Amino acid sequence: MTVLLRLARRLPLWPVLGSCLSGVLRHALGVLIVGLAMHAVLSAAAGSGGGALPVLGVLLGLSVLRGAARYLEQYLGHQVAFSALARLRLDYYESLIPQAPAVVAAQRSGDQLEAATRDIDRIETFYAHTLAPVVSAVAVLAGTATAVLLLGSGPAALLVALLLGAQLLLVPAIGARLLLAAAGKQGAVRARASALVADAVAARDDIVLAGAPDRIQAQVAALDEEVAAVERRGARIQALRRGLTRALLLTGVLLPVVWPGGLSLDQQTGLLVAGLFFAAHLPVAAVDGSLTALAAAQAAAARYLERCDAPPAVPALLAPQPAPQPVRGSTPRLPEGPLDVALEGVRFGYPGQPGARPVLDGLSFWLPAGARAALTGGTGSGKSTVAALLTRTYDPEAGQVRIGGADLRGIPPEQVRAQVVLVEQNPHIFAASLLDNARLGSDAGEEEVAETLRALGLDALVDRGLGTRIGGQRQPVSGGQAQRIGLARALLKRPPVLILDEATSQLDAATQDRVMDVIESRLPETTIVHILHRTELLQRCTHHIALE
Template sequence: MSAATDWRGAAAVDADEAAEAMTAARLGGGARRLLGELLAPYRRALWLLVAVVVVENAARLAIPYLVKVGIDSGIPPIRRDDDLTVLLVVVGAVLGATLLQAVARQLFLVRSGRIGQDVLLQVRRRVFGHFQDLSPAFHDGYTSGRVISRQTSDVDAVYEMLETGFDGLVTAALTLVGTAAVLLFLDVELGLVALLCGPFLALLTNWFRKSSARSYRATREKVALVIVHFVESMGGIRAVQAFRREPRNQEIFDDVNEQYRAANLVAFRLVAWFMPGIRLIGNVTIAVVLLYGALLAYRGDVTVGVLAAFLLYLRQFFEPMMEISQFYNTFQSASAALEKLAGVLEEEPDVPEPTSPVALPTAHGELRFDHVRFAYVEDRPVLPDLDLVVPAGQTLALVGTTGAGKTTLAKLATRFYDPTGGRVLLDGVDVRDLTSDTLRDHVVMVTQESYLFSGTIADNIRFGRPGATMAQVVEATTALGAHDFIAAMPDGYDTDVANQGGRLSAGQRQLVAFARAFLADPAVLILDEATSSLDVPSERLVQQALRTVLAGRTAVIIAHRLSTVEIADRVLVMEHGRIVEDGAPGDLVAGGTGRYSALHDAWVESLA
């Protein structure tokens, strides 16, 4: 068993996805649609580029013919009467064709580069925006490695095809067809001899095409393993170091990296056979044409100029064969990338925007769950039939065992998910009838992750209200008891939080997250285990501040720490998605026989 065996399960989705995308040798429907949408604004510019490429190749194809004219028509007069007119005209024409070719190439590179960059900008915007619009249900099953791959390597693969692929293909096609036509025009017999290499080129190219397709699929599968292992190892670096997992992770990475190297070596070996093979066929053909052409010239059937033109054209004829093979790899990469990008962009959000949204300029904060049913997996409901009303301004605490449905209830209130049955209403309006902007203005959720973004502490606090002044930021942190520790930081509120808030303790990160929510000033505030990472002194500070923060707004607190629950007006005990107890904390404790009372007694004993 290889070192990567225990890793392949985690990377299987990425490897399978890469392999499936590579199986198609042509653009699928979604990819064609996406490519058409991206290029639609540039149709006229693309036709202009095609014309430029045609002019460039016509100029290039004209040069060997002009050489033939110069040899056959320009040199004999020099020997007879020293008339240089024809030769000078031919030389001037060659220089003109060369200049035209250079200008056309420069124009193509500038215009195609601009179009490529515009397309790159457009597709990155679309993919990033769509990833943000997709619901958490999508992101739960889509690994971070795949997200990164879509925005980097896949977009770059599309750009490479736009930048060099189509140019290479059009140039190769024009060169092959044009050269064959000119050769037959110059001399049919010698042209047919020169084109005898065609079947050998076709066989070699077809072998390379099939072999490189298999090799390319293999390299994409292996690089998927490398990317996923690297991303998840670095993302979970604290756990890796805490459990001294570095040697094992290095062993796994070495194994998948070696597999990737081996797959690339196979690809390099294919190129090492194909490129010399093309050159071998080309040089043999040139030798045969030179030998047979010399015989025809000796007999007077062809001129020296025709023979010279043949040799120059044959040099041009074989170069595009290599470009076509390279384009095939570029095309495979781009088609696979387009398929994956199109697949992401065609994903419909599980929580779509309403077609006829209801305006809710202000909210009082009443939450109602009307016969709500929800299941992550069909036939296994988390909430079988929930009826609940949370009056505006009430602080409700949810307690219960893991899997009781507490966090699911919170996710439905924030519309991270939609119920599979029933309705969730905010002030009597179904949340599905509210735009995401309206709902986010009125309902905010703080989780135990307390994710902080790169930037300053002040930037993170303003996250939900970018236009807030520094005075408002300070007011929020002061209310929560976070101002003192922020002011003591090296740069105060301008201190960079580093990677995901690495410069702050878990408790400090949570306080910043609370300040962020407080500054957003929602009508409904949901705290999902939001105090779980706080130490006792920090928790006491937050509990004191929460009474102020929660005043005048609806709050739903999900917590295992009963010290947090004590500030609630009402407690719900949930089991298997159902409410088994409902009442004020003091009343439930005073009953002495219920589940909350038992939880409270156990908590008191733990404090002792």
């Protein structure tokens, strides 16, 4: 419950309270309607009742009032639900920002999708559809026991209180820990299944070409069987609970009828108590189903908070500001103008790999402002790791990464990435317009965007119109076109430091030369770091850093 109470602080309080109070009123009116109706019938049977019309009028008025309470309960409950969905999803995405982009490497996309959708849906169910029924059940239990006591029978009131209390407290306690553990395991397995399916859909062409669909289907089936096994264990507990619920209901209804004298009741009052118990039992018994969802909500909330509370891959500030660094307002920034790049005794190993050999150990180099550098090395030598350190995706374990003389640990990550731009081998193309894709991260005008795209040889795309939607499954672009759109983004930002991680690998030699001529002519003072496997671009570089 602790995790759910922590999350409750993020939600509006008054709709929750209003929903609970409306639920209490609705169920109390339900018990009252049954009690009045039975009293009228029993009185008429005994020949002591009055006219039927006044009773029908009262029952009709109470029914209308109960309907209004039901409407208000549902209205406020859904207001809580929608507020919870919006607030929790927004908080989740905001929590990912300081963890990005490292979080993408640390977690599979299916895991993140599970947290952003199903986990939040399960949490929302607790606040919108679990809390109010529990509060209503407690109120109905107390009210019904008090009403029976007022009828003049202490033993009957005690019986009602004990039976309803057992339904409210004892039945949900049966297997509660097992259900909570099962909900946690079920959520974890579903997350693995979502991740597997997401990966399989993304790699569907490769899977089919490799003849591996049956293997993937078998893996999904195995995960489904794990979920089914957990659900079967939960179903056994639920069957036991429902059996006990029926036994309590029969006891509470039959005992006042068949043995009224033992409860200090006459026959007529015994029937009335039986009716009141039946009416009160319905909302109390419904709590069992609500509390079943509670186990899933607790497990989902724990996973949600684990992701939201995860520390950022790099803290905003770790080192004091160097003396020459200019500061605008209160936000530290890199110096203006051309910037040099330096790594000094850098050691780094990826988080989550304790005991593994560092990817970089003692790496040092210096590039003057405006340099054209090639960073080469075999697979796993740490080339992309250098790019991650220069963009402050990670901080080094030892040593310093300096740009323009400033230790990057003293600069907020968003400020580093505003001036150090990385273009990767496979830039993401959004299912959006060509214009929006090209000027991602910049505020360039349409004419500048069109001219830049044409300079990079994307005339065919520009001729179709900057508003043309590209990306996604319906309007895919080629690998070479995607790379040039990624390079256009960098050119429009005009960064002082540009890192090209195999950013022209899908271009032919002539197109690559044309693109590099454009980049070098438009960014003459930019420090450019080429991460290379091929050697064609070495001749364009003034510095060469070879990693082993």
